[in-house]
Amino acid sequence: MPEQPIGTNDIALLLATLPPHITAAIQASEHNDDDLLEIVLDLGRQPEARYRNQELLLSEREVTQEEIDGVIGRIGEFGEDNRAGIPRTLHRISGIRNRKGMVIGLTCRVGRAVFGTMTIIRDLVETGNSILLLGKPGTGKTTLLRETARVLADDLRKRVVIVDTSNEIAGDGDIPHPGIGRARRMQVPRPAEQHSVMIEAVENHMPEVIVIDEIGTELEAMAARTIAERGVQLVGTAHGNTLDNLMVNPTLSDLVGGIQAVTLGDDEARRRGTQKTVLERKAPPTFDVLVEIQSWDRVTVYGDVAAAVDAILRGEAPPAEERSRDADGQVQAVAVRREVIDAPALGRRNGGQRERMGSGRGGRNELMMGTAGPRLRERPTAPAETNDNPGPNPISATTQRIFPFGVSRNRLESAIERLRVPAVIVRDMKDATLVMTLKNYYRQSAQRLRQAEEQGVPVYVLRNNTITQMERQLAMVFNLRDLEFENGMSGIRRGDDSSIVEEAMLEVESAITQVMNGEELAVELSPRSSYIRKLQHQMADRYNLRSESRGEETNRRVKIFR
Known part of the structure; x- marks a missing residue:
């Protein structure tokens, strides 16, 4: 019952x-x-x-x-x-x-400490994904957050730290309210210091989960991204009622990946059937799942925030799930496609141009700033052939579900974003249509890789754990031979050895990690050619960091900073 x-x-x-x-x-x-x-x-x-x-x-x-x-x-x-x-x-x-x-x-x-409220999202909490709760005042955001912290600490036996800015989650005084169970509470002396206490919680107390109420500033949003990138599960609330609201909030839009205006080349705009300026998501979302709370017993769940944001930017209804709890406590879930009610507002923060909803290629409605095209490439895909790929089955043209075995999930997601290929990352190998791993794991014949091959799931092997390698592999999987990625590869063949490029991209990834984690205020990279510096600038821009080239041409190098 x-x-x-x-x-x-x-x-x-x-x-x-x-x-x-x-x-x-x-x-x-x-x-x-x-x-x-x-x-x-x-x-x-x-x-x-x-x-x-x-x-x-x-x-x-x-x-x-x-x-x-x-x-x-x-x-x-x-x-x-x-x-x-x-x-x-x-x-x-x-x-x-x-x-x-x-x-x-x-x-x-x-x-109130209301026990049993989080049954409506318990399955989401148990996955280990980071979850963001949105809702109007009085809908029970903080109550749900408190009960989630208790269940994670008591039932799932995880190390939970609550960053309690106004003592609203765990109550006033130095001894926390029993409503949070075994979870630990860190009080915030001043609201303006919440972001620093969030980072302190990760660095000093080894949490598996951090619970945050009311993320409301850019510094707090940046701290949340830093925490998520360290592998800690985040459960928090933010100012905003819906996903649409959050996307047009310039301070907090980074929580769902951020929105940017991108200018396409003539060939790419013609291939998409759009004008040259489009809206796209900047980076992977900080939170994997977003829950809009309508009332105590009714919520809307976006199980894949990245896919939902991309759909809205294309002017399409994002995939969602409506959940409700009846009088007997039974939870009912229905898959829905919500209408995009605030889509036209998205362009206003990108130059103040007027947007319109029009018909894109194939009669699909697309959000336009000028005109916006689809995020995913829609093209027939031929079977991939590479020297490193031992998988026996060809790849189909549908969306690929990639299981990364020993491969950085964040880097792979960035590679997918850069190439805009129809692929998603899954957490369970049984859900995968292909597996991506590193050469050393494949040589060791890991049991799970053998099982994948026995079940007919292709295994693709990377030489190293860099975004450059992942982009190359994805380009070959999806047969992207006419894209600007190939133009980049031709640039490598003309002047820069591929091993040098990989070394340079590893260096910039390490620098980005140091700056985003607060280990360094700025990092100067080794001198590189103009083409490699361009790649390094693009990488910094993907992570919302600033970069500049310094020095004379023979010693010209990139500096990365916030």
Whole structure:
């Protein structure tokens, strides 16, 4: 039998901080305490209780400054975010100040630890993927986040660290609320320091999971990307109601990969059937899964954020799943294609041009800035033939599901993004249509590789773990012989030995890692030819880093920095 949500709210401790006549009015009310959301006390106005479906005036008397000061004296201190709490509870008291800094209004929000709420997304949490929660205020984002932290720590026995900016997840005071289970909590002294505490949590406490509430600044978004790239599972919330909102938010769009305007060459624009300026995703998303919370019992899940963002940029309805929980606690899931309601707004942050929805090639609607073409290459694909590929079966023209065995997932995803081939990375070999591995793993005849070959799954072998090698292999798998990738390869044949190029790309990847992890503020690379420097600049741009060439021509080199 599925578990039903069970709540604990310590409501008596909150009521004890209020003026006696207000407390008595709430206790005498016929409304259920479980439906109480917040109590509002504003100077010179009648006190008000807000329930889920209605509001209730608690007294004919207006609230006085003495009553507001009395409540403040019975709670914890206000922080820079004008929030305070009651020790070892989840209640939050937020202040409204006048121009002199005096508190003249209070919002006393009821905090609840509701056990069983995360059953609606439990399967997503158990995969180990990073999950971002979005939703309007009052839809239960923080409650779901708290219960997720408890389940990860208690049921799945993972090392969980909560970065608690306003003590809203684990309550006020130094001892966290039991609602977070065995999870550990790091308090943030000032809201502006949340990003540094996030990095400190990873570096000092060896977490397997980090839980963050309200990612709201560019620094916090960058810190989240750094954490995800270190292999730590992230579960967090962000300011925004839907995926569409997040994509047009210039501060937080990096959480879903970021959006950029790209100018195509004449041949590529003609091949796509589009104009030259298109919108594309900059980088792999920080979060693998995005959950839009409509209510306590209804959510929309985007199981592949990268695919959803790409679909929206093409003007298509992104693949999603609607989930709901009935009165018996049973979770129902239905695959849907949501309409793109905010797609036209995407272009406004890229030069202010007016966009329109038009018909692209084959009658498909495409989001246009000028005109935008499809992210994935639509072309018949011939079977790949390489010297390194021992797999017996040819590759079909449909989307390929690649299982990387010993290969960097982030680099492979970047290679797929650069070539825009119809491929996705899977986490289980049984779901793969091809396997990509390194030469040393294949020589050792790893058991899983042998099993793949026995099941007829092609195994493709890379010489080393570089993006250059991955791009070459993907180009051969998808028979991309007429793309600018081939032009790049011809540039190598004209002047630069391929081993030198690979060495240079390994060097720039290492530099990018050092800068993004905060190990170095800037890194200068070895002197290279103009063609290789161009590749290094492109690599830095993919990761939203800055780069410049320095020195005279014989000693000219690239510098990477934020």
